Amino acid sequence: MKHLTVITDPVFIKAKEYSLYDRFFLKWIRDERDLPFIYLTLKISLTLIPLGIMLYMPFIQGWVWWVIAIAYAYLNNFMFKGPFGLMLHCTCHRAFFKKKYQFMNYYLPWVIAPFFGHSPETYFTHHIGMHHVENNLEGDESSTMPFQRDSFKDFAKYFGSFLFRGVYDLALYFFHKKRKRLMYRSVRGEALFILFSIALCFVSFKATLWVFIIPFFIYRLVAMMGNWAQHSFIDANEPGNEYKSSITCINTKYNLKCWNDGYHISHHEKQSMHWTEHPVYFKKTLNKYVANKAIVFDGIHFLHVFIWLMRKRYDLLAKNYVTLDDRYKTDAEIVTFLKSRTLKIAFQH
Numbered sequence: 346m347k348h349l350t351v352i353t354d355p356v357f358i359k360a361k362e363y364s365l366y367d368r369f370f371l372k373w374i375r376d377e378r379d380l381p382f383i384y385l386t387l388k389i390s391l392t393l394i395p396l397g398i399m400l401y402m403p404f405i406q407g408w409v410w411w412v413i414a415i416a417y418a419y420l421n422n423f424m425f426k427g428p429f430g431l432m433l434h435c436t437c438h439r440a441f442f443k444k445k446y447q448f449m450n451y452y453l454p455w456v457i458a459p460f461f462g463h464s465p466e467t468y469f470t471h472h473i474g475m476h477h478v479e480n481n482l483e484g485d486e487s488s489t490m491p492f493q494r495d496s497f498k499d500f501a502k503y504f505g506s507f508l509f510r511g512v513y514d515l516a517l518y519f520f521h522k523k524r525k526r527l528m529y530r531s532v533r534g535e536a537l538f539i540l541f542s543i544a545l546c547f548v549s550f551k552a553t554l555w556v557f558i559i560p561f562f563i564y565r566l567v568a569m570m571g572n573w574a575q576h577s578f579i580d581a582n583e584p585g586n587e588y589k590s591s592i593t594c595i596n597t598k599y600n601l602k603c604w605n606d607g608y609h610i611s612h613h614e615k616q617s618m619h620w621t622e623h624p625v626y627f628k629k630t631l632n633k634y635v636a637n638k639a640i641v642f643d644g645i646h647f648l649h650v651f652i653w654l655m656r657k658r659y660d661l662l663a664k665n666y667v668t669l670d671d672r673y674k675t676d677a678e679i680v681t682f683l684k685s686r687t688l689k690i691a692f693q694h
Contacts, residue, residue, distance in 0.1 A: 346663060351596075355604075382441060426461060428602055429457065433454065433468060434468075462559075462562070462563060489577060490690040507565065570647070593609060596643050599647075662679075
């Protein structure tokens with residue numbers, strides 16, 4: 346186990362002086378704290394997207410094509426996937442551009458997102474319109490509750506259901522809730538992405554496979570791995586309590602790269618909180634974490650949590666568990682506690 350010391354995750358520090366480029370972009374965006382999003386968007390737009398388009402060019406063949414394809418895959422999966430995905434997450438909760446530049450808010454979900462395997466607007470409708478509303482409870486189509494959350498077999502069922510039925514179940518959810526605009530946006534985004542990919546297959550199947558289809562499957566796998574890890578430890582007596590149904594990961598490079606995504610408890614408590622505020626809020630509300638026996642890990646992120654659960658390496662999870670009081674004296678006690686939180690929780694209906 347670990348004891349809480351300093352928090353190294355990023356917080357906002359106002360620049361003493363903004364550059365000429367900063368001042369230009371600040372006129373467009375709603376919140377100066379989101380300035381890093383501008384530069385990430387530009388990097389993706391000027392590197393990844395041109396490489397993807399080049400793979401469709403008929404005059405690029407042979408080893409040159411494969412060099413570009415490998416560069417595209419590296420940038421997509423190892424450099425930009427996490428930061429982009431969580432930038433999209435943040436801008437779904439808090440609009441990126443000012444109201445007078447509203448049209449620019451379509452650029453991330455409709456232009457860039459498909460290159461990462463996101464069908465347009467399905468992330469927003471699923472995450473904002475359903476997941477946060479239902480809070481991983483029975484109404485949540487991506488709820489982890491009825492699964493044994495340290496079982497690879499159960500995760501395979503969970504992922505398979507999302508992959509093959511995800512948008513259908515989401516549309517059905519919105520239909521029953523009489524939220525037909527969100528249903529329309531979900532179906533439209535998914536259908537257009539599929540039709541667009543099919544059309545591009547007639548231009549170049551190999552390029553479409555590399556640029557859009559493979560990222561589609563990778564994204565959906567990573568998204569479900571993340572949600573599984575974030576909601577693996579649930580108190581069966583209070584599954585709707587954010588402090589007892591989610592986790593927080595602090596002091597990890599992942600938070601530096603992916604906009605403090607590790608603070609999932611406070612994100613569910615205050616979903617519109619700006620990403621730079623979470624470390625400060627965490628320290629201010631430590632009493633809530635203690636009172637609710639909240640699970641906090643130090644130095645690891647959700648991928649560690651997922652892999653160690655699949656391997657049943659509770660010893661490693663306990664080693665990085667943050668003890669916020671004197672409730673547990675040994676790692677063995679922590680292991681027992683963590684195991685109790687991964688058991689299946691049957692739905693009531």
